[in-house]
Each structure stands twice: as C-alpha cells, then as structure tokens.
Amino acid sequence: DQQVKQNSPSLSVQEGRISILNCDYTNSMFDYFLWYKKYPAEGPTFLISISSIKDKNEDGRFTVFLNKSAKHLSLHIVPSQPGDSAVYFCAARPGAQKLVFGQGTRLTINP
Amino acid sequence: DTGVSQNPRHKITKRGQNVTFRCDPISEHNRLYWYRQTLGQGPEFLTYFQNEAQLEKSRLLSDRFSAERPKGSFSTLEIQRTEQGDSAMYLCASSIDGGWAPYEQYFGPGTRLTVT
Numbered sequence: 001d002q003q004v005k006q007n008s009p010s011l012s013v014q015e016g017r018i019s020i021l022n023c024d025y026t027n028s029m030f031d032y033f034l035w036y037k038k039y040p041a042e043g044p045t046f047l048i049s050i051s052s053i054k055d056k057n058e059d060g061r062f063t064v065f066l067n068k069s070a071k072h073l074s075l076h077i078v079p080s081q082p083g084d085s086a087v088y089f090c091a092a093r094p095g096a097q098k099l100v101f102g103q104g105t106r107l108t109i110n111p
Numbered sequence: 112d113t114g115v116s117q118n119p120r121h122k123i124t125k126r127g128q129n130v131t132f133r134c135d136p137i138s139e140h141n142r143l144y145w146y147r148q149t150l151g152q153g154p155e156f157l158t159y160f161q162n163e164a165q166l167e168k169s170r171l172l173s174d175r176f177s178a179e180r181p182k183g184s185f186s187t188l189e190i191q192r193t194e195q196g197d198s199a200m201y202l203c204a205s206s207i208d209g210g211w212a213p214y215e216q217y218f219g220p221g222t223r224l225t226v227t
Contacts, residue, residue, distance in 0.1 A: 004153075034215070043115070043202055043218030044154065089153050097142065098167065099216060101153030 003027045004092050006102035014110055019077040021105050023090030026071060030092040034099065035064060035075045038087045047088075048075070080109045115219035117203050123225045124193055131189045132222045136205030143186050144216060145178055146202040147171065154202050160186060161208070193226045200224075 005024045013019045021035075031052045036044035050057040050064045050073075057064050063076045077084055090102040116135045124130050136143050141162050146154035157176070158168045162183035172178075175193075180186040190197055200223050204216040 006153075009151075036218075041220065043204075043220045046215050046217065049215065091153070097159050097161075098144065098156035098169075099154075100156070101146075103151065103153050 002103075003030075003094075004090055004100050004102040006088075006090055006105050008105050009103070010106040010108070012108045012110060013080050015082060016079045019075075019080045019084065019107055019109070021075045021077075021088050021090075021107065023073040023075075023102050024071060025073065025092055027092070027094055027100075028071070029095050030100075031095055032093040033064070033066060033073050034091045034093075035062075036089045036091060036101075038089060038104070044089055077107075082109050082111060085109045115203055115205055115217055117201075117219040117222050119222060120220060121223045121225075123227065126193060126195060126226055128193055129189065129191045130193060130224060131187055132201055132203075132224075134186045134188070134203030134219060136185070136203070137207075137217055138184075140205035140207045140217070141183065142206045142208060142216075143180055144204040144206075145186070145188050146204065148200040148202055148221070149198075157188075190224075193224075195226045198224055198226045 003026050034049040035047040037047050038044045048059050048062045065074045087104045087106050089104045091099040118133045143160045145157040148154045158178050160180040175191045178188045200221040202221045204218045206216045
C-alpha cells in the first residue's frame with residue numbers, strides 16, 4: 001500500500017517561473033513531512049520540512065504547503081533555476097523514526 | 112564533518128553469493144537508518160538503530176538480511192544468498208536525537224548492488 005504518492009513522474013518548467021510539486025498521503029497519523037532533492041549518483045538531500053500542526057513553511061525560494069483535510073502536500077519553488085533540476089521526493093513520518101517516501105518527481109528547468 | 116559515507120559505491124555479485132555493505136554516519140549522530148531504492152521508486156525503510164540497538168525492522172528485511180551497529184558508530188548490512196530481486200540502491204542515513212530538526216535524516220551516496 002502506497003501511503004505517500006507523487007502522481008506526476010516528471011515536470012518541466014521554464015527558468016524563472018514557479019515549480020509546483022505535489023504529494024498526496026493516506027495516513028492521518030503522519031506527524032511530519034519532508035521534501036528531499038536527489039541528483040544522479042548522490043543520496044537524497046534534505047530540502048524543507050513541515051510539522052502536521054502547521055500549514056505553511058518557507059525557506060528562501062522554497063515553500064511547503066500542507067492541506068490536512070485534503071491530505072495533500074505541495075512544494076513551491078520560486079523562481080525556478082537550472083540547478084533545481086533533480087528528482088524530488090516527498091516523505092512523511094508515521095509517528096516512528098522511519099520515513100515513508102513517495103515515488104519521486106523528476107523536475108527539469110528549461111533555460 | 113564529512114557527511115555520511117558508504118562503501119562500496121558499486122557491487123556486482125553473482126546470485127547466491129553473500130555481500131556486505133558499510134555505512135559511516137555523521138560522527139555525532141546516534142541514529143542510523145538503512146533504506147532500499149529500486150528504479151522509479153522512492154527509498155523504502157529497512158531498519159533503524161539508536162546507538163547500537165536495532166529498534167525497528169521492516170517486513171522487507173527477510174531472514175537473508177542482517178544489519179549490525181556493534182559500537183554505535185558504523186553499521187554493516189549483509190545480504191546472504193543474494194537473489195536478482197535484491198538488485199537495488201542501498202541507502203544509509205543518520206540523524207541526531209534531540210536536535211532542532213530531529214526528523215531530518217542525512218543520506219549517504221548509496222551502494223548500488225547488481226546481482227547477475
């Protein structure tokens with residue numbers, strides 16, 4: 001059972017525009033959500049997180065929004081830059097130490 | 112702080128052979144995690160240590176898999192009698208208990224296993 005889903009395998013955005021990556025989850029017990037970024041041949045790198053008691057967290061060009069009623073999470077990148085091209089994973093913590101990851105979305109920023 | 116390191120980076124083995132991977136976490140991190148990632152999927156949790164104690168194991172971790180963290184520092188993951196289905200990227204991550212972002216796990220570059 002896929003508790004965290006990223007339904008878009010890929011996304012292409014023009015440089016300077018907004019990138020919006022989406023994530024849906026099914027487990028109401030998730031208490032923390034994280035976004036990771038992964039370049040080829042490297043491990044995932046932590047990007048930004050949000051507690052389940054909040055609905056927004058912002059860090060520079062990155063903002064994460066949480067809609068608990070819809071069980072939906074999104075990551076906004078503004079403005080998008082070529083270095084943002086990577087695979088982005090949504091992850092959630094089910095009240096235990098492990099993380100449950102989505103399948104990933106490959107973001108390509110076009111010049 | 113050199114980050115999480117994993118060795119080897121690549122391993123090719125024949126079906127039925129045993130393999131062992133090593134993970135060195137960030138030095139002050141007391142939590143260590145193993146994940147497995149297959150093509151087109153996100154990382155899947157395998158097991159987790161707090162210091163030297165293995166506190167949780169996924170049902171994905173069959174009897175052929177064993178993980179240790181003998182002195183609460185580095186960890187090893189051994190796969191016995193490898194099968195082609197074991198081919199994957201094996202990721203190690205570490206985190207610190209009580210830090211300001213206690214849920215933030217730092218990942219190593221992974222060990223890519225290919226079973227022929």
